[in-house]
Amino acid sequence: MQPNFISIDFETATCDKMACQVGITIVKDGEIKDTIVRLIQPPQNKYDWGCINVHHITPENTLNSPTFDIVWEEIKQLFQNTIVAHNAAFDEAVLRANLDYYGIDHTSIPPFLCTYKIYGLSLDKLCYLFDIPLDNHHDAGFDACCCAKFYLNHLNGIEVDCSKLQSMPAKVHNAYHTRLTGNILQKDLSNADPLNPFYNKKVVITGVFDIDRKELAAKLKSLGADIDTGISKCTNFVFVGQNAGPSKIAKIKSLTDAGYSIVTLGQEDAKYVMENNYSLIQ
16 A cells, blocks of 8 residues: 655744744655645744744745634645654644644644654755755755655665765755854843753854754754853853864863863754753753
């Protein structure tokens, strides 16, 4: 029997998961039939700068777009199928947060399947390994279609050769090693929960992660973190990814040897932050 499912991706306007774009790829009998893409006007057409910096959708783009409850009436019948997403915990949380905002029941929607959990690799790396041109990452339609291709490959028993990542072009690999600048470095405690571990703490991100550094920084900022670019005596947490700056690693060691408390976190911890699973962070 050929599979039928939908793959979904959301782009969000705010750190509390209000959607500004949805992409849904429809797969019938094992073939991609269509991809639906809709811009969504978030509540009060409000955006956080960190979110705009990821996907470049602005309030001007959604000024005349329908709100989520209107878009939902168009797409809700699709959610009776198997639902797949890449980093599904995020997209499922976005869907349920927006349904909750408009008072729409979602108890009948099944849990999402996750291609990130299947492969353990970011979207850009899977695109490279499956020879999918990375043309428009962070467009919801593009990302949803990529996810559908990943899941079809999984169902068809097509495996990835991770050794090929060693030859991944720097221009692709370094896309997730972008420098953090601008408003993301300005602390904002106005909507943050004081009980989360990053509230009013200085946090540094160094190295390459399986998620966009700007997304991680925006999430941490929404939690009240004071994002910094350099290690100092005031640093509380450092997220250390692949190819982390050697000078930063040396600075962490010298400060911790001197008695300063700096907690180092890794890729799994970054994933837990994006999924709000703070209790899993050691």
